[in-house]
Structures are given as structure tokens and as C-alpha cells.
Amino acid sequence: MNHTRFGPEREGDLTRFRLYAPDTAAVGLEIDGAATVAMQKAGHGFFAAALPGLAPGARYRFRIGDGEAAVAVPDPASHGQAEDADGWSLVPAPLAPVPASPRRPWHEAIIAEVHVGTATPEGTFRALIDRLDHYRDAGFTVIELMPVADFAGRRNWGYDGVLLYAPDTAYGTPQDLRALVEAAHERGLGMMLDVVYNHFGPSGNYLPLYARSFFREDVDTPWGPAIDLENEAVRAFFTENAAYWLSEFGFDGLRFDAVHALATKGAETFLREMAAACRAVRPDAWLVLENHDNIAGWMTRDEQLYTAQWNDDWHHAFHVLASGERTGYYAPYARDPVAAAGRALAEGFVFQGDPYPDADGDPRGTPCTQLAPDAFVAFAQNHDHIGNRPLGDRLAATLAPERLAFLRFVLMLSPAIPLLFQGEEALLTQPFPFFCDFDGELAEAVRKGRRSEFADFFDAHGASFPDPLSEATFISAKLQAEDMRTPQARAELDAFSRLTEQRRKLVWPLAASGFLGSEHRRTEDALRIAWHFDAGTLVMVLNAGGRPVTIDPLTGFAGMPAGASLGGVLHEAGGNLTLDPFAAAVWSLAAA
Structure with missing residues (x-):
């Protein structure tokens, strides 16, 4: 892929560097062990430099400003880091062209959502290769990785990424990620990646230092100032990133996190440009939205925009039915959960322009009855609805067996695309609590924020509340190979495999x-x-x-x-x- 705006490019013996830094007068390119090279203004807020003879793996970074006051920063479009997100960036080694690989049509997707850091004891791309046979043999056809973009620290859910082009070093190298994608394809598994374009993480993001126009200080979001999508260069940073994952690594599709949180004007233009950029490199890419606004028009197939949307409505309605929980974001579905479940199954969205019974009562959603069932991704659990619980507990830890079986049956044999969170196929009970690895005041702020969010629960359970900064919390979420070998897990895997086979026979021929x-x-x-x-x-x-x-x-x-x-x-x-x-x-x- 030819990157015309962001990130390092190899051209023969030359390595070309570019940095969007409209808010500084000078930028230097520092190569580890060599003198800093002054970068030249290249127009539209960019600085550029080209150096010969740099080997793959050479360390570089940018210096913002002049003299001793200059601040060293990583490349925001780094393709790989030497260590953590705030350190040296690496000159990338070229990846061979992505080999052609046949794949199943979208209606045959059975998705396993996987967090690389906890899916295996090692928590790496290479270790996950050894688990691919399990997912294939269970009946999955697609692996969807939670975000892998470089984040600060050693562990994270992935939604705090700050270097969006660089796979995090905790998981391995870009070559390791590419090997994982190719290994999945060899087994007939599609590969999707979750990407986050509504915010940057709270640690390791240096863009405000030299590119304040990335953000709108007058538009606030839960993560701070909003990303300014009226800025064409900012939109290009993200659309190039999406195309990069598809073209350089061979991903079959992307899941776009919380696009309803794109808070500035330009969001609609951005989503259209995003779809176009992805389809320019992969016309048949699976492009899936998370969008609380329930806008059916994004999935209109004749426009070739987006393939499907995660359907939280499906989850919320069936969670109320099965668990009896009726508080928080389940409350709007608790008024008549049977009616909500019927609409979610038959039509997709529960709220299709209806008043949403929250504090405002504003209408939510648009009519979606014209959409095929595979325009919706349904789930009884996912990373959010497990990990955002106080203890990160799964349904299998508390729900009666007949209700778990009921949820799986309806999920797997209705024609929406089913998604299960890693281990759910065997009804494992390992928790998936929220975890991260920050330092100092930020770490304490996260810790206090979680305790405040679940104050009533914390008062009742005291020390049992998992500390999100503790390594033990992270380790508690890790799956072990032997977890799948217990008699109960094997029986549940057999039951799940029978459901996948029934789906192949009952649903696929019709959905085609x-x-x-x-x-x-x-x-x-x-x-x-x-x-x-x-x-x-x-x-x-x-x-x-x-x-x-x-x-x-x-x-x-x-x-x-x-x-x-x-x-x-x-x-x-x-x-x-x-x-x-x-x-x-x-x-x-x-x-x-």
C-alpha cells in the first residue's frame, strides 16, 4: 500500500518519514546513535525527511521544537515499537504481499471474540496460533481480535491504544500478527480486527503537543476533547489506518468501536470515507459497526457501506429474560422483555425511532425491517457485557444451566450472525474483569473511578472487588488449555459443536x-x-x-x-x- 500521508515508507534504499505537526515550527528526526536531522516543511502541516541506508529495525523518533527544549516523541503512525508506546519507533521490515485466500460468505460467519493477552497463558500472537485448531474444530468460522494497537503499559483491554498502526509489543511483532492471520486462513478461519477511532488512550498520546488540531477543546467526550473529524488530515489518519490493517496484514474485516461517540461535525463524512477507503483495498471486506444510535442506513447493501452492526438490543432483551436483571442499561428493555426479544429476533433493532426511556426520552434508531438478519451481529455475552460488570463475571458463573442452554440455542439457530466471547463455547467461568497498566496519578484515578462506578457493590463485597491495576486481575482472566479438557467443558463443547452443525444445515442454505x-x-x-x-x-x-x-x-x-x-x-x-x-x-x- 502507498501511504501518502502518514507513517514511514520504504523506497529502494530510502526510508521516507512524515509527521503531521502543524503546531510547531521545527521537527527533527533522531536515529538512535546518529545526529538529529532537521525535517523540512512539506505543506498542509506536514514535515518530511528521507534517509538512505536504514536497516529494518533501526530506532527512530521525532524531536518537537529546537535545541535543549525539544521533546522526543514516537511516530504516531509507527508500525512497531522497540519497547513501550512512548519509546523508540522502529523502521519497519517490508511485509510480503498478502497471499490470496478464499473465504466463506458473510452469512456463514460464526464469530469468536478473542483478547490476545488472555486467550492463552503466554498472551501472544504466536501462542494464539496454537489455539486456532480449537476454534475451527468447535465450529467457529471467524476470529475477531479485540484491539491490538500499541497502548501504554504491559496489559490492557485494547481500547486505550495511542499508536494505532503498531501492534502492541506485549503481543509480538508485526510479522507475528501477519503469521497469525495467515495461519487462521490456512485453517479456513476468517480474521477480523476491532479498531478504535473515537479516542486515544489517556497515556502515551503526544499529538496535543504538536497537532492540537486533531482535537476540539470545545467538544467534550467521556475520554476528553473530541477528535476533530472536520479536519481532512485527521480523517485521513484513521481511514489510512483501517486500509492498512486490511492490506498489510490480510484481515478480512474490521469492527469499528462506538461510532456513536464520534462527537464532531464530519462524522458522517468520515464514516463514508472509511467505508470507501476499506473497499478500495478489499472490496469484499466485512465492515461492522458498534453504534448505539441504531442507524439502519449504514447497512444498506446496495451502497456498499457497512456489512453489519453489533446488536446490543438483542443482548439486552435476552439478558433481561434469562437473568432477571432490570437495572442500568437493561431498564429500557425490562418494561416488556418478551416484546423486546421478539422484535430483536425478527427485525434487528428494538428501538427503531421509538422514544428511548432514559433521562431525555429522545427517539432512538431508524426502521430496519428491510435489512437481512445477517446485517446484525447478536451475542449473549461479549467483552463489554462481561468486563463492565463489577467482578467481570460470566453468565456461566451464575445462570441456571437450562437458561444458558436456551440463550445458546436461540443465538445459534436464529439467522443473525452469532458472536461468542472466548471460552463461552465451553461455558467457562473464568472472569474477564477490567484491567490496565498505568502509573502514578492516572493509575489511582482509574482505580477510584471503578470503585466509584460500583460504589454500592464495593461496599457490599469489599476486598473481593478486583483492582484493575493489579497484575493478578489480568492473570485471573487468562484461559488455560486444560480449561477446555474438563469433562464439563468437553460436554459443553460437544453441545456447541452440534449447534454449529445444525446452523450449517438449517440457517446457511436459507441465508444464502x-x-x-x-x-x-x-x-x-x-x-x-x-x-x-x-x-x-x-x-x-x-x-x-x-x-x-x-x-x-x-x-x-x-x-x-x-x-x-x-x-x-x-x-x-x-x-x-x-x-x-x-x-x-x-x-x-x-x-x-
Whole structure:
């Protein structure tokens, strides 16, 4: 890929450097062990320099300002760091062209969300290669890595990245990441990467020192001043970054974190430019949004913008049904969780322009009934909804087995794209608490912030509350290979593999054809959903209540051809079904 704006480029024997630094009069290029070279103004706020004879791995950094007052900073578009995020950047070694690799269509995605640092004891890209066979054999078809961009310290969820082009050294080198992607492709697994463009982490970001125009001091966000997306150079920094992961490492797609938090004018332009930049290098890239605003238009397929959206509505509705929790962000779904679940299953968003029952009650979302089910990524858990709990506890630690089985059945056999968090396939109970590695006042601020957020819980549980700065908290989240070998884990893995096989037989053939629409009907606490495709209809019935319910499954019902069921599904005379609590069934009907 030709980087015209940001980051180092190799051109024959020359290495070209560029830095966007509109707020300083002088920039020097320092090569470890050599004299600093003055960089020249290159227009539009950029400084540039080109040096011959630099070997891959040579250490460099920029010096902002003149003389002894100059401040040394890393390259914000560094492709790799020698040590931590605030140290020397490395001249990159060229990566060979990405080998062509066939992949499955999007509707066949079964996604495992993985945090590199905790997915294995070693917490590295290379160690994760050795776990890929597990994910393939379990039935997953896609691995989605949580963010890997360089962050301050030795451990982090990944959402505090400050050098967005550099894989964090805690996980390995760029070559190690490339090897992981290629190893996944060799096993028939697609690879996605979570990227964060709504903020930089609180430690190790030097952009305000020399490029204040990256930010808007008059527009605040939960992370500080907003990134200024009205600035074309700023937008290009991020769109180039997205294209870089696709082209240089061979990722099949990206997940864009919290785009609703893009807080300045220019956000819509930015999202359109982002999709165009990604599709310029990978026309078939899977581009998935996280967007609390529920804007269906971003997933309109004929515009070739975004492929799908993480559907928190699905999670929230089913979490209320299964767990009974009704506070916090679950409260809007607790008014009628059965109705919310029916709409999430049949249509995608629960809120499609309806008033959102928060402090303001403003409308949220847009109509989405025209979208195919695979425009939504559904989940019973993910990193957020585990890790943002006070103890980082998983559902498997507290929820009754029949309710866990119910959630997995509905998730895996409805036609939205299913996502599970690492270990969920075996219903492991290891927590995934929030953790990071900051120093000094920032560390204490994080610690106090977490305690304040869960003050009532902390008062009740005292020392059991995990310290986010403690290495022990991080280690508690690590998965061990033997965790998957216990009799219980093996039984749950077998059950999950059967669900993935049933999905292949029931859902994939229909989802491969055109989507015609859906319908859903409620009887007491039971639901019947029908998704119509050119190739036929998928029907699901489920009972989320506490007592049996008899339901008309669908006109013309005559058994469950090519169907699957979960406990307590009883046939009755007259073609109706009686469903016990937390029972469900699904089957397909051929097109007329």
C-alpha cells in the first residue's frame, strides 16, 4: 500500500518519514546513535525527511521544537515499537504481499471474540496460533481480535491504544500478527480486527503537543476533547489506518468501536470515507459497526457501506429474560422483555425511532425491517457485557444451566450472525474483569473511578472487588488449555459443536438466498418468529416464561422437518405446540 500521508515508507534504499505537526515550527528526526536531522516543511502541516541506508529495525523518533527544549516523541503512525508506546519507533521490515485466500460468505460467519493477552497463558500472537485448531474444530468460522494497537503499559483491554498502526509489543511483532492471520486462513478461519477511532488512550498520546488540531477543546467526550473529524488530515489518519490493517496484514474485516461517540461535525463524512477507503483495498471486506444510535442506513447493501452492526438490543432483551436483571442499561428493555426479544429476533433493532426511556426520552434508531438478519451481529455475552460488570463475571458463573442452554440455542439457530466471547463455547467461568497498566496519578484515578462506578457493590463485597491495576486481575482472566479438557467443558463443547452443525444445515442454505421479510407473533411469554427467504422459511418458537405455553407454530405445520429442539417441546393435537419454560424449537420450510 502507498501511504501518502502518514507513517514511514520504504523506497529502494530510502526510508521516507512524515509527521503531521502543524503546531510547531521545527521537527527533527533522531536515529538512535546518529545526529538529529532537521525535517523540512512539506505543506498542509506536514514535515518530511528521507534517509538512505536504514536497516529494518533501526530506532527512530521525532524531536518537537529546537535545541535543549525539544521533546522526543514516537511516530504516531509507527508500525512497531522497540519497547513501550512512548519509546523508540522502529523502521519497519517490508511485509510480503498478502497471499490470496478464499473465504466463506458473510452469512456463514460464526464469530469468536478473542483478547490476545488472555486467550492463552503466554498472551501472544504466536501462542494464539496454537489455539486456532480449537476454534475451527468447535465450529467457529471467524476470529475477531479485540484491539491490538500499541497502548501504554504491559496489559490492557485494547481500547486505550495511542499508536494505532503498531501492534502492541506485549503481543509480538508485526510479522507475528501477519503469521497469525495467515495461519487462521490456512485453517479456513476468517480474521477480523476491532479498531478504535473515537479516542486515544489517556497515556502515551503526544499529538496535543504538536497537532492540537486533531482535537476540539470545545467538544467534550467521556475520554476528553473530541477528535476533530472536520479536519481532512485527521480523517485521513484513521481511514489510512483501517486500509492498512486490511492490506498489510490480510484481515478480512474490521469492527469499528462506538461510532456513536464520534462527537464532531464530519462524522458522517468520515464514516463514508472509511467505508470507501476499506473497499478500495478489499472490496469484499466485512465492515461492522458498534453504534448505539441504531442507524439502519449504514447497512444498506446496495451502497456498499457497512456489512453489519453489533446488536446490543438483542443482548439486552435476552439478558433481561434469562437473568432477571432490570437495572442500568437493561431498564429500557425490562418494561416488556418478551416484546423486546421478539422484535430483536425478527427485525434487528428494538428501538427503531421509538422514544428511548432514559433521562431525555429522545427517539432512538431508524426502521430496519428491510435489512437481512445477517446485517446484525447478536451475542449473549461479549467483552463489554462481561468486563463492565463489577467482578467481570460470566453468565456461566451464575445462570441456571437450562437458561444458558436456551440463550445458546436461540443465538445459534436464529439467522443473525452469532458472536461468542472466548471460552463461552465451553461455558467457562473464568472472569474477564477490567484491567490496565498505568502509573502514578492516572493509575489511582482509574482505580477510584471503578470503585466509584460500583460504589454500592464495593461496599457490599469489599476486598473481593478486583483492582484493575493489579497484575493478578489480568492473570485471573487468562484461559488455560486444560480449561477446555474438563469433562464439563468437553460436554459443553460437544453441545456447541452440534449447534454449529445444525446452523450449517438449517440457517446457511436459507441465508444464502434473498431475504423477503419476517413476522413474529406472541402468545403469553412465548414467541413465534418466521424469517422468509427465497429458498424457504426459517421458523423458531420459544418460551421465555415460567410456565408452559401452547402456541400455533405456523399455518400448515406438520412436524419439524430438518428441525432442532431444546427441551420440553410437546406436540399437541390440532397442530399446536406446547413449550415448557425456556424451551425452543426451530425448523425450515421449503419455498412454495
